Amino acid sequence: MTDTHQPPRGTGAELKRAILDEARRRLESGGYPALSTRKIASAVGCTATSIYLYFNSKDALIHALIEEGFEDLNSKMMAAIEGDGPVLERLKDAARAYVRFGLERTAYYEIMFMLRPEQMERFPAESYRRARRSLDAFASFASVSPAEGLKRGTIVLTALHGLVALLIAQRVDAQLDREELIESAIHAACTAAVAPPF
Amino acid sequence: MTDTHQPPRGTGAELKRAILDEARRRLESGGYPALSTRKIASAVGCTATSIYLYFNSKDALIHALIEEGFEDLNSKMMAAIEGDGPVLERLKDAARAYVRFGLERTAYYEIMFMLRPEQMERFPAESYRRARRSLDAFASFASVSPAEGLKRGTIVLTALHGLVALLIAQRVDAQLDREELIESAIHAACTAAVAPPF
Amino acid sequence: MTDTHQPPRGTGAELKRAILDEARRRLESGGYPALSTRKIASAVGCTATSIYLYFNSKDALIHALIEEGFEDLNSKMMAAIEGDGPVLERLKDAARAYVRFGLERTAYYEIMFMLRPEQMERFPAESYRRARRSLDAFASFASVSPAEGLKRGTIVLTALHGLVALLIAQRVDAQLDREELIESAIHAACTAAVAPPF
Amino acid sequence: MTDTHQPPRGTGAELKRAILDEARRRLESGGYPALSTRKIASAVGCTATSIYLYFNSKDALIHALIEEGFEDLNSKMMAAIEGDGPVLERLKDAARAYVRFGLERTAYYEIMFMLRPEQMERFPAESYRRARRSLDAFASFASVSPAEGLKRGTIVLTALHGLVALLIAQRVDAQLDREELIESAIHAACTAAVAPPF
DNA sequence: TATGAATGAGGATTCATTCAT
DNA sequence: TATGAATGAATCCTCATTCAT
Structure with missing residues (x-):
């Protein structure tokens, strides 16, 4: 629900950090099942594909x-x-x-x-x-x-x-x-x- | 794999009982994610729709x-x-x-x-x-x-x-x-x- | 390219037939890689999900x-x-x-x-x-x-x-x-x- | 699995040769679907992007x-x-x-x-x-x-x-x-x- | 009481490709 | 000459749920 606030972003390492933070946040509020690559991506303002630039898998x-x-x-x-x-x-x-x-x-x-x-x-x-x-x-x-x-x-x-x-x-x-x-x-x-x- | 053994069944209350039993069985063997309405239904020998006759939701x-x-x-x-x-x-x-x-x-x-x-x-x-x-x-x-x-x-x-x-x-x-x-x-x-x- | 002409459809068996026909057509014009559940579905006027009502898998x-x-x-x-x-x-x-x-x-x-x-x-x-x-x-x-x-x-x-x-x-x-x-x-x-x- | 052995490489023409060799190798072992730009690149020790320096497309x-x-x-x-x-x-x-x-x-x-x-x-x-x-x-x-x-x-x-x-x-x-x-x-x-x- | 047909949203992951540097 | 970062489209498939019958 609280997806898509895309402001963050930045160069490589920043994005990686942002992804990690968002993942933790989602984990915190909805637990494991709330961890969706697509949701993380949209919340953090990048494509789901980009996550795979920094992590081999979910x-x-x-x-x-x-x-x-x-x-x-x-x-x-x-x-x-x-x-x-x-x-x-x-x-x-x-x-x-x-x-x-x-x-x-x-x-x-x-x-x-x-x-x-x-x-x-x-x-x-x-x-x-x-x-x-x-x-x-x-x-x-x-x-x-x-x-x-x-x-x-x-x-x-x-x-x-x-x-x-x-x-x-x-x-x-x-x-x-x-x-x-x-x-x-x-x-x-x-x-x-x-x-x-x- | 061990789905679809449809024999049980029965009318009304029996079916409800069978659904609960199967749900418990799945829960115990596969945990929460193994609880799928369709799988329960097929294992118990009824339609997924029928589950909703006895339970408002999963x-x-x-x-x-x-x-x-x-x-x-x-x-x-x-x-x-x-x-x-x-x-x-x-x-x-x-x-x-x-x-x-x-x-x-x-x-x-x-x-x-x-x-x-x-x-x-x-x-x-x-x-x-x-x-x-x-x-x-x-x-x-x-x-x-x-x-x-x-x-x-x-x-x-x-x-x-x-x-x-x-x-x-x-x-x-x-x-x-x-x-x-x-x-x-x-x-x-x-x-x-x-x-x-x- | 030639997707989405949704006219056909009809009751169960007809849809199954339509799916098979469309699959054959796509196979014919584009070969195996052109066989995509989504494309078949949109061409035949149903959801990709519906295909799985009639076939267990692609x-x-x-x-x-x-x-x-x-x-x-x-x-x-x-x-x-x-x-x-x-x-x-x-x-x-x-x-x-x-x-x-x-x-x-x-x-x-x-x-x-x-x-x-x-x-x-x-x-x-x-x-x-x-x-x-x-x-x-x-x-x-x-x-x-x-x-x-x-x-x-x-x-x-x-x-x-x-x-x-x-x-x-x-x-x-x-x-x-x-x-x-x-x-x-x-x-x-x-x-x-x-x-x-x- | 047997990807990423990056040692080869080399400048210009050598890299082009290496790309072709790896492509052939993949083709022979896995067939057409095994031909992925990224996999070729990682096996040959360069970026997927580099392939496009020598070939206009896959x-x-x-x-x-x-x-x-x-x-x-x-x-x-x-x-x-x-x-x-x-x-x-x-x-x-x-x-x-x-x-x-x-x-x-x-x-x-x-x-x-x-x-x-x-x-x-x-x-x-x-x-x-x-x-x-x-x-x-x-x-x-x-x-x-x-x-x-x-x-x-x-x-x-x-x-x-x-x-x-x-x-x-x-x-x-x-x-x-x-x-x-x-x-x-x-x-x-x-x-x-x-x-x-x- | 029960079903058959259908759906929309969503799952993780891979692809070829581009662009600025 | 080469790359790192990023993308959009696509892949098959499963989910809980609904509706008319």
Whole structure:
């Protein structure tokens, strides 16, 4: 509906950027099915053909977005973790960074974590390994053993993902204070990871 | 390929039943994109047009499936909760029922909890309120106050949802023992709800 | 260029016929690449979508034409062969029927004999076996042995095919009297088959 | 898949040569539809645009290939004809050269003799006159009169073309011994041309 | 209650070609 | 001599939906 505002454009690299931005925007507002080469093209003011000058396929375009997303998320989490405060605090900072990323950069988050593998079949496996890096951040705190760290880190990650996902999907009761909920959930997840009840 | 086995059929209500069954079958085997009116029709042995005799639109058909899903989930959780064991145990049983439902009836789970509101715009809001009932199950255990119960219940729910969602999306490290992970995650979430660290 | 004259149409079967006719016409004037669902549709006065009501795919449409062609050719050759004249005469009559078919029903002939297998990959093999039936007509006259008959028949067939193909492709010198050329070529081919110099 | 090996290249004439070579290669491996300017360009290591520096259009490129083909075919037939053996033997040698060319350089043969005139509309007529030269080779043997020679030569040519075309199109029974069939067909055609039964 | 016929919009992708530099 | 950027037209095919019967 909000197509055809053609103003942007510019030379090569600018157009590529504009295409990526528009793709992200559409992803954000309508999800994967709203990603149509023709719609992106008309919204960005070029031909559908031109998209193929910069991306080999529609999937390649999405992969580019995913890469961007991981780079952003990873750098934010690394920044949160590096510090010399108490372990629990740093873990919670990382968790806050993760949740904030999910809620602020929804479109990125969705294609990074909420796309079914069948829809993204052609996505190179090594790219997904990057996702693990954010997990590493959580796992590294569970000092006991690598295996135990992986498990605890995964549990934290799933808890945070559920929080983000349900908030995004608007499945959380509107009466709840959003910030308080987030903070409590993070607290519960991180505390359990550092001193697990299991 | 496995379409067109037209034998079933039947008059009125039977046909409606057959359509719903086939839709569910397709949903479970191919996910949302496999839901095509024509394919359902040809598989069930009627015309695509006939579907519109029983459902106003494809969305209406999906809504019917969602209702089915909620009924199933709610009844399973109620069964898990009703009992006289210790609170924590019953809460964990409810959580297990929830997770099992998500992993066994993946397609249902997806349309119930993972479909973007924009994609399901026309889905009647009151239907979603049913989703709350599974939340109620979790909330009811946190006796302190209704508001506190809602918050704690929500936190449990998000944790479980994250677990299910990442398992479905195959974003969980394959080295982890699946059952052990689930049990640990449930334990952590439920323990925190009953005796919260916050 | 000569698209959009939409007059025809009519009820189901008529439209199907119209589609087939238009497809043949286009095949005739522009060859295989001129066969476009959209062009056929606009020429025949319906939507491209409607074509798929009557044919599963573009190939299926062509297959239908091929079948029609073989039926026509086979019946014509059978009619020519059945008789009680001398062998050579009946063989020549069959040859005349073959050549006439090729020159009169060019479009059919082309898709039957001049399409590369790669272009028609999906064409069911059993359909091509029908082509052999016209060969059988030629082979049956070489009484010596089945194997020898197959060889002689094939040689006649190739000679006639070359004649038809070059005439169709307009690669034959315009100075030549067309009818006389045909008659001479048929005579040479058939004589050699009945009393071969090899 | 086997595109993009860009190493060759070179200035001016070399690039033109490289383009033609690649075009021929593609033609021979994938046939006419495999001839795409962009694919040729990427395989040869230049831009699609560059092709237009040396050829006015894709058709012009094909015309160049056709010319090459005729030169090759003509020289081979001339070589076969020049000699002092008996007439029939030399005629058969020419026929063998023709058939061998068709089966070995299939892609060339196709664009030379099997392309519809409508598809090659813009091909300069005078170029096709070269094709006649191979016909001349066959015609020259029928000494009686030029007109009679043209006719007999044409008949030989059509017979050979039919043989080649059906072999190429894989419409010849696989049970037949290929070489034997060819030799017999050549024998029949040439014998009839030298001492015609008509 | 059910259908057969038809549609318009849209899907991703490839094509030969042009133009300014 | 060569290119990078861009295009418009075209490809087959599938979708949910409607309407008269």
